[in-house]
Amino acid sequence: MLHKWVTRLILTLFIVTAAVPVVGLVIFSIDNEGLVQWQSYTSLIADPTFQQSLVRSLEISLLSVALTILMITPPVWYGFLYSPRMLRLVEALSFIPFVLPAVVLGLAYVQFFSNPPLDLAGTPTLLPFAFSLFGMPYYIQSVLNRLRLMEARQFHEAAQSLGSSAAASFWKVQFPLLLPGVLVGSVLVFSIGMGEFTITQLTTGGSFMTLPIYLQVNFTNNPLSGAAMAVIAMLIAIIGVFAALGTFSRKRNGGP
Amino acid sequence: MLTIERLGKRFATFDAVKNFSLTVKEGEFVTLLGPSGSGKSTVLRMVAGLEQPTSGLIRIAGQDVTRLPAQKRNIGMVFQSYALFPNLTVRENIAFPLRVRHWDRTRIAARVSELLNLVGLEHRADYAPAQLSGGERQRVALSRALAFHPPLLLLDEPLSALDAKVRQTLRKSLKEIQRTTGVTTIMVTHDQEEALELSDRIAVMAGGQVEQVGSPLDVYYAPETDFAAQFIGEINLLSVSILASEPLDDDHCAALISWQGHTVVWKMSRALAVKGADSLLRVRPESLHIDRPNAAGAVRARVMSVTFMGIITRLTVDVAGARILVDALSSTLANVNEGSEIGLRLVDQRVEDSVREHVLEAAKR
Numbered sequence: 001m002l003h004k005w006v007t008r009l010i011l012t013l014f015i016v017t018a019a020v021p022v023v024g025l026v027i028f029s030i031d032n033e034g035l036v037q038w039q040s041y042t043s044l045i046a047d048p049t050f051q052q053s054l055v056r057s058l059e060i061s062l063l064s065v066a067l068t069i070l071m072i073t074p075p076v077w078y079g080f081l082y083s084p085r086m087l088r089l090v091e092a093l094s095f096i097p098f099v100l101p102a103v104v105l106g107l108a109y110v111q112f113f114s115n116p117p118l119d120l121a122g123t124p125t126l127l128p129f130a131f132s133l134f135g136m137p138y139y140i141q142s143v144l145n146r147l148r149l150m151e152a153r154q155f156h157e158a159a160q161s162l163g164s165s166a167a168a169s170f171w172k173v174q175f176p177l178l179l180p181g182v183l184v185g186s187v188l189v190f191s192i193g194m195g196e197f198t199i200t201q202l203t204t205g206g207s208f209m210t211l212p213i214y215l216q217v218n219f220t221n222n223p224l225s226g227a228a229m230a231v232i233a234m235l236i237a238i239i240g241v242f243a244a245l246g247t248f249s250r251k252r253n254g255g256p
Numbered sequence: 257m258l259t260i261e262r263l264g265k266r267f268a269t270f271d272a273v274k275n276f277s278l279t280v281k282e283g284e285f286v287t288l289l290g291p292s293g294s295g296k297s298t299v300l301r302m303v304a305g306l307e308q309p310t311s312g313l314i315r316i317a318g319q320d321v322t323r324l325p326a327q328k329r330n331i332g333m334v335f336q337s338y339a340l341f342p343n344l345t346v347r348e349n350i351a352f353p354l355r356v357r358h359w360d361r362t363r364i365a366a367r368v369s370e371l372l373n374l375v376g377l378e379h380r381a382d383y384a385p386a387q388l389s390g391g392e393r394q395r396v397a398l399s400r401a402l403a404f405h406p407p408l409l410l411l412d413e414p415l416s417a418l419d420a421k422v423r424q425t426l427r428k429s430l431k432e433i434q435r436t437t438g439v440t441t442i443m444v445t446h447d448q449e450e451a452l453e454l455s456d457r458i459a460v461m462a463g464g465q466v467e468q469v470g471s472p473l474d475v476y477y478a479p480e481t482d483f484a485a486q487f488i489g490e491i492n493l494l495s496v497s498i499l500a501s502e503p504l505d506d507d508h509c510a511a512l513i514s515w516q517g518h519t520v521v522w523k524m525s526r527a528l529a530v531k532g533a534d535s536l537l538r539v540r541p542e543s544l545h546i547d548r549p550n551a552a553g554a555v556r557a558r559v560m561s562v563t564f565m566g567i568i569t570r571l572t573v574d575v576a577g578a579r580i581l582v583d584a585l586s587s588t589l590a591n592v593n594e595g596s597e598i599g600l601r602l603v604d605q606r607v608e609d610s611v612r613e614h615v616l617e618a619a620k621r
Contacts, residue, residue, distance in 0.1 A: 151337075157306050158339035160326040162353035163404065172352075176343040 022234060029227035040228040050214060050229070057211035060124060061193025064131035065186045068139050071132065073182060076140055077174060080147045081156055091140060098137040105130060106202030113203075124208045130199045135189030142188070146181025187240055194236065257282045257440045258303070258408060263312030265298050265464075272298045274464040276312070285434055285441045287451040289475075290461035291487065296444045299461075300410050303442065305329045316408060332401030332439070333410040337417065338393045340385035346372075346396050347381045353404045371399040374433065391422040398430070402437060409434075411443040415450060427453055448488040452476060460484040477540060477606060478524065485538050490570075492544070492580050494602075496522075496537045500619040501529040502611070510611050512619045513537065516555045516576060520602040521612040539602065541570065541583035546592065547599035554599030557582075559592060573598065 030036050044050050079087030097105065109130065113120040120126050152174060159169035175182075197212040206213060211233060219226030258280040265273040273295040280286050288296035301307040303314055305326030314322045321329055340349050347368055354364045372378045375395040385393055394414060401409060414430065415423045431454050434441050445451055451458050452472040460467040460475060460483070468475055468484040479485035494515050501511040503526060511529040513522050515537070528535055547554040557573040557580065569589050571582040582600065584592075592598060 150342075151339075154335065154337060154339045155341060157326070158333075158335055158341070159352075161304055161306065161329075161331065161333040162356065162400065163327050163330065164352070164356040165327055168356055172356075173341050173343070177341075 025227050026231055029224065029231055040224045044225050044228050049209060053209040053211050053214035056209065057194055060127050060131070060210060061190045063128040064135065064193040065189050067128050068132045068135055068189045069182060069186065072136060072139055073143060073178065074170065076143050077147065077152070077170060080144070081153055091144070094137045094140050097133050102134070102196070102198035103202065105133070106199040109199065109203050121203055122205055122207060124204055126203050127200060131189060131193045131196055135192045138188040139185035142185035143178060143181045146178055150177045190240060191237055194233065257317060259315040260303070261313040263299065263302060263314065264310045265302060265307065266310045272464050276466060278459055278466070278469065280440060280442060283438045283440055285443070285454060285456045287443045287445060287455040287458045288461055289445060289448060289451040289458050291446055294461040295464035296461045297412060300412055300442060300444045304331055304333050304410055330404070330406055331408045331410060332404070332406035334397045334401045334412065334414045336413040338397035340393055340396055342385055345382050345384055346377065346388070349385065349396060350400045350403050353400065357404060367403060371403055375399050390418045391426055394418065394426060398433065402439065407440060409439045409441045411441060413445055414443065416445070416447065430454065460487060473606065479538055490541050490581050492539045492541065494537045494539050495534060497534050498529050498531055500531060500615065502615050502618055504611070510607055510615045512615050515602060518553055518555045518601065520604065521607050521615045522602070522604045523606045541581040542568070543603055544580065544582045545601045545603050546582065546584055547601050549597040549599050551599040554601050557598050557600050559594055559596045559598060562592065562594060573600070575600065
């Protein structure tokens, strides 16, 4: 009985603290002296700059996710099974971007990529790489957790003893089992992509309008439309998280 | 079929397997029996190709496979935890080795239903492994390992994760399946009963080495080392004198022995049966039969303790100051309590009556 009430109290506090600023923002965005008005949303959605920046942010984020999955999953899996020492080193190094301020990486990129042959500063080419790098510690941890949980070695050995090559073992058995970890890691990388401001600002010099850049510019000019925009960004994040969680629990309860 | 020569495996500074040699014949069921850490699983994993030996050779059907990767060895293996792929159904699990071998669809379907039929799991074909009981998972793992007609089947503690009742049933069906398919099998276990019941031959292992290889009866009744004797059940060491002996085959003879004045014909190794010599004989507790206290020719003993263990009752008795264990069928034991006086006789059921008479005749001459 007591535990039931304590549980409820914790949940209530959690939801209230998380929701108060959000609710405030939602009210601010639709309040017209006591009347509900959607004008800030409709005008925002109709704004071609907004549409473009939304599409760009989605593109860059999805690209970052794809890049992360393709570049990081196989080496982590390989290290886990065949080279634990290499994996420990990679894991340790992956925490550097975690503590590294974005502004440092941004400046480093600008410096390094401003000269031929890699004259990429001012273009968005570097962004997926930067977001991948920033998401890497989260992604590696979430894949590693899954690898440890799913007893990857045992399944790999079984697959091999049944005549499967390492690649076939990876694609037919390991990757499907890794998916929940890949998804959680991807959501984290995706959200970094959707919200990153510093590096985008530094490497593109503000010329490439992503959602956070648009939000910043817009909020300064028009707080109401900025608030509407923040609410939309939040909705995207919430939908993303629930979509990921949904897929993952279906996987877990799978079967007829 | 399988030849293992002087196999060794060193992990950092620890020798897990030392100088292990074994030959397995076509269709044979051989068990590596030993406690955990005896190196038995490491040997199995090296045969499977999941572990690289530090030294030695492994040959399958004459071909040296020592450096061949696991996926090219064409060996079926059942893992201790079964390792059924959780993302695939029972049917897909069994089809997996056939799919990676690029069998055509109809052939795969036919083979899978044949196997499901063999292990009696047709009704579970579309279940996920997580929805099966332990025994069912074990049978799926066995089907999957047999699907591609491997010439060699490896079983790593295949029954250890199951409860006692299921284990009994599966032991029988495992033996049956092995007989019908005729697949050469190597099993690893620490369970002596399992080894004795299933195997054609047993290799008792300790400290990375083979202690003894032999038929279940030999390993049980004629253990060659202290370890082999102690690991499989209880054993008594009786000091006997050899009165006469008659050879039975190249290694064994039937010896007339005397223990505390009680004479009996015993099957033993020819090397030990030197006429006139004293010897320490390893005798299982159930090879001592209880007689009346004053029965002619029986050894007198005093009962020190009586422990009822179900089918058998174990007595600890005192024979001329030595502690001896005696197992009797509980149903045959009446009026035996602590402090009782009893008579004891040695019985070696491995010696046929005709041989016994022959040895006794020869000794009289």
